[in-house]
Amino acid sequence: MSLLRTENMTMRFGGVVAVSDLNVHLDKNEIIGLIGPNGAGKTTAFNMISGVYKPTVGKIILGKEEVQGGQTVTVEKDITGMKPSAITKLGIARTFQNIRLFKELSVLENVVIANHLRLESNWVSSVVRTPDYTKKETAMYDKSMALLEKVGLAELKDEKSYSLPYGMQRRLEIARALATKPHILLLDEPAAGMNPQESDELMRFIGKIRDEFDLSILMIEHHMQLVMGICERIYVLDYGITIAEGNPYEIQNNPKVIEAYLGVDD
Numbered sequence: 001m002s003l004l005r006t007e008n009m010t011m012r013f014g015g016v017v018a019v020s021d022l023n024v025h026l027d028k029n030e031i032i033g034l035i036g037p038n039g040a041g042k043t044t045a046f047n048m049i050s051g052v053y054k055p056t057v058g059k060i061i062l063g064k065e066e067v068q069g070g071q072t073v074t075v076e077k078d079i080t081g082m083k084p085s086a087i088t089k090l091g092i093a094r095t096f097q098n099i100r101l102f103k104e105l106s107v108l109e110n111v112v113i114a115n116h117l118r119l120e121s122n123w124v125s126s127v128v129r130t131p132d133y134t135k136k137e138t139a140m141y142d143k144s145m146a147l148l149e150k151v152g153l154a155e156l157k158d159e160k161s162y163s164l165p166y167g168m169q170r171r172l173e174i175a176r177a178l179a180t181k182p183h184i185l186l187l188d189e190p191a192a193g194m195n196p197q198e199s200d201e202l203m204r205f206i207g208k209i210r211d212e213f214d215l216s217i218l219m220i221e222h223h224m225q226l227v228m229g230i231c232e233r234i235y236v237l238d239y240g241i242t243i244a245e246g247n248p249y250e251i252q253n254n255p256k257v258i259e260a261y262l263g264v265d266d
């Protein structure tokens, strides 16, 4: 069953077609790669799925398993053009190519803030600090701490986020995304700037959180070892056009891909 599907998703910026007729599907618990040279349209695709941009053409469909009358059925929802906050609430979370942490805040505070999105209270209760709000906030700190334990950042909870090594900052970004309780996680170049050892660790980490948090993951990445090592299927974009789709073996041996991407990289 597809949890997420795009139908001819297209984004034009003036005369530039950044993404053209993109049809991807992400099934339950899959890890899917989205690769391609710089400027291929990968981040733009994420921006459409996460609600930053409304596609010029096409649709984004979210699939959800629901129990109806004792049977599990798939319910589809068209989320095209919905606001980022609404999309987050529907269970899609993302990280950014350029790390977006609150640098002056601690590791724990960064996760707590991400958790706020899920805190169901209105602004009045947060200003007045009603007992209900305070109780919820305490629970949120506990939840955030539990999450830090799970991602291996608990010991660093009081560190300012800017002081973390790069690999840990990337991991904190993922923790922040996980705080919104997603079913679907979009990772935009999670290994960017990492050394081989860090990116190796990241690969294991992504596999681990997929299992522990029951996630389906769509990942943009340039590190070929990481992509080939962890992705079950891969889509290749070049100038906004999908030039290939397949398993790692098929992608590595596809002449179009070698020409457009791997050839350049090597």
Ligand SMILES: Nc1ncnc2c1ncn2[C@@H]1O[C@H](COP(=O)(O)OP(=O)(O)OP(=O)(O)O)[C@@H](O)[C@H]1O
Residues within 6 Å of the ligand: 013, 016, 017, 018, 036, 037, 038, 039, 040, 041, 042, 043, 044, 045, 097
């Ligand atoms: N807001 C925007 N306005 C105009 N053009 C844009 C905008 N965002 C992206 N583009 C253009 O769309 C194309 C795709 O950009 P995008 O950032 O999606 O590429 P990418 O595949 O993520 O590249 P990279 O690997 O360098 O991150 C580029 O030509 C880019 O200049």
Ligand SMILES: [Mg+2]
Residues within 6 Å of the ligand: 042, 043, 044, 097
């Ligand atoms: Mg990008």
